[in-house]
Amino acid sequence: MKIADFFDEGIMASLVGDVALSDIQRKVLNGDRLSREDGLRLIKCDNILFLGYLARHANEKKNGNYAFFNVNKHINLTNVCVSRCTFCAFSKDREDPDAYTMTIDQVVEDALDAVPLNITELHVVSGLHPDLPFDYYVDVVKRLKDALPDVHIQAFTAVEIFYFSEISGLSVEEVLKTLKKAGLGSLPGGGAEIFSPRVRLRVCPKKATGPEWLHVMRTAHNLGLRSNATMLYGHIETPEERVDHLIEVRKLQDETDGFQSFIPLSFHPWNTALSGLSKPSAFEDLKMLALSRLILDNFDHIKAFWIMIGLKVAQLSLEFGVDDLDGTIVEEKITHSAGAQTGQSIEKNQLTGLIKEMGRVPVERDTLYNKLHIYD
Numbered sequence: 001m002k003i004a005d006f007f008d009e010g011i012m013a014s015l016v017g018d019v020a021l022s023d024i025q026r027k028v029l030n031g032d033r034l035s036r037e038d039g040l041r042l043i044k045c046d047n048i049l050f051l052g053y054l055a056r057h058a059n060e061k062k063n064g065n066y067a068f069f070n071v072n073k074h075i076n077l078t079n080v081c082v083s084r085c086t087f088c089a090f091s092k093d094r095e096d097p098d099a100y101t102m103t104i105d106q107v108v109e110d111a112l113d114a115v116p117l118n119i120t121e122l123h124v125v126s127g128l129h130p131d132l133p134f135d136y137y138v139d140v141v142k143r144l145k146d147a148l149p150d151v152h153i154q155a156f157t158a159v160e161i162f163y164f165s166e167i168s169g170l171s172v173e174e175v176l177k178t179l180k181k182a183g184l185g186s187l188p189g190g191g192a193e194i195f196s197p198r199v200r201l202r203v204c205p206k207k208a209t210g211p212e213w214l215h216v217m218r219t220a221h222n223l224g225l226r227s228n229a230t231m232l233y234g235h236i237e238t239p240e241e242r243v244d245h246l247i248e249v250r251k252l253q254d255e256t257d258g259f260q261s262f263i264p265l266s267f268h269p270w271n272t273a274l275s276g277l278s279k280p281s282a283f284e285d286l287k288m289l290a291l292s293r294l295i296l297d298n299f300d301h302i303k304a305f306w307i308m309i310g311l312k313v314a315q316l317s318l319e320f321g322v323d324d325l326d327g328t329i330v331e332e333k334i335t336h337s338a339g340a341q342t343g344q345s346i347e348k349n350q351l352t353g354l355i356k357e358m359g360r361v362p363v364e365r366d367t368l369y370n371k372l373h374i375y376d
C-alpha cells in the first residue's frame with residue numbers, strides 16, 4: 001500500500017481550510033493548465049499535503065505507478081571558471097592551488113572505470129575555462145564515444161554551449177552541430193539558475209543570460225538534441241521570480257517539446273559567497289518539486305536530484321509529483337563543494353529499494369527515457 005492510499009482522506013479533511021484554492025484543485029483534476037497567478041497562489045500555500053495531493057495526481061496521470069532512475073556517472077572536466085557565480089563553491093581561478101583540468105586521456109580513463117557498473121550515461125559539465133579551445137570539448141566527446149560507443153553522452157549546459165560559441169567564433173547552431181556530429185547525445189539542464197535579470201546580475205553576471213540560455217535550448221531542440229531544464233532556488237530570488245522561471249520554461253516547451261525532465265536544484269550555501277544564507281528546508285524542497293509538477297504540465301518528468309535533497313526527502317518526493325530519482329552518479333563535485341551531506345554514489349539496488357518502499361514500480365531508464373528494465 002502506498003502512503004497516498006492513506007493520505008487522500010486526511011488531505012480532503014485538511015482541504016477545508018483551503019476552499020480559496022478549490023478552483024486550482026478543480027483545474028488540476030480536470031487536467032487544465034494553471035496560470036501564473038495560480039502559481040503565485042500555490043507558492044504561497046503552506047498546506048504541503050494539499051500541494052502533494054495535487055502534484056501526485058498530475059504525475060500519476062503521466063507516469064502511472066512508475067518511478068524512474070538511471071545508471072550514470074558524472075564527470076567534471078575542469079573547475080577553472082571565468083564566471084565565478086556567487087552561489088558556486090566548485091569553481092576556481094586558474095591560479096588556485098585546488099584548480100584542476102583533466103587531460104582527455106584522464107577523462108577517458110575515468111569513464112572506463114565506470115564500465116563495470118554498466119552505466120548507460122555519462123553526464124559531463126564543467127567550468128568555463130579561459131584557455132581551453134573548443135576543439136578540446138569536441139575531442140572529449142569523440143574520444144568518449146570511441147571508447148564507450150553504447151553509452152549516451154549528456155554533456156555541456158546551455159551556458160557552456162553559449163561560451164563555446166563565444167570562444168570559437170562559431171554560432172550556437174554550429175557549435176551544437178559540431179558536438180552532435182562528434183557524438184553528443186543530449187544536453188543536461190544546468191546553468192538556468194533563475195532567469196530574472198535582477199537575480200542574474202547579482203549572482204552570475206558574467207555568463208549567458210536567461211534569454212541566451214533559452215536560445216541555446218531552442219536551437220538544440222530544433223536540431224533534434226533533447227535536454228533537461230533546471231531552476232536553482234533558495235538564494236536571493238523571490239517567489240514571483242521562481243514562478244516566472246517555470247512559466248518561461250513551459251513556454252519554450254510549448255514551442256519545441258524538446259525538454260525531457262525538469263530538476264529543481266536546492267541551493268547549498270556552504271563555502272560560497274552566499275554562505276550567510278541557510279539552505280532550503282525539506283518542506284521547501286518538497287514544495288518546489290510539487291509546484292514544478294503542477295505548473296509544468298507539458299513536461300513528462302520531474303526529477304529529484306537526491307544528491308542535493310538527501311535520499312529520504314527524494315524518496316518522499318515520489319508522493320509530491322516526482323517520478324525520477326536521477327542516477328547512481330558515482331562522483332559528485334559541485335554540490336559537495338558547497339556542503340552536501342549525501343554520499344557520492346548510490347547502488348542500483350538501493351535506488352530500486354527506495355522506490356519499492358514507496359509502493360512504486362522502479363524502472364531503469366536510459367537517458368531518453370526508454371524503459372530498460374521494469375522491476376515489477
Ligand code: V47
Pocket residue numbers: 087088089125157187188189190191192193228229230232263265266267268269272305308326334335338
Ligand atoms: O548549473 C551550482 C547548480 C548545477 C550550487 O540535467 C548549485 O539531469 C546547489 O545542473 N547549490 C549543476 N546547486 C547540476 C545540474 C544537474 C544536476 C543533476 C541532474 C541534471 C540534469 C543537472 O548545479 C549548476 C547550478 O545551477 N549549482 N552551485 C550550489 N551551491
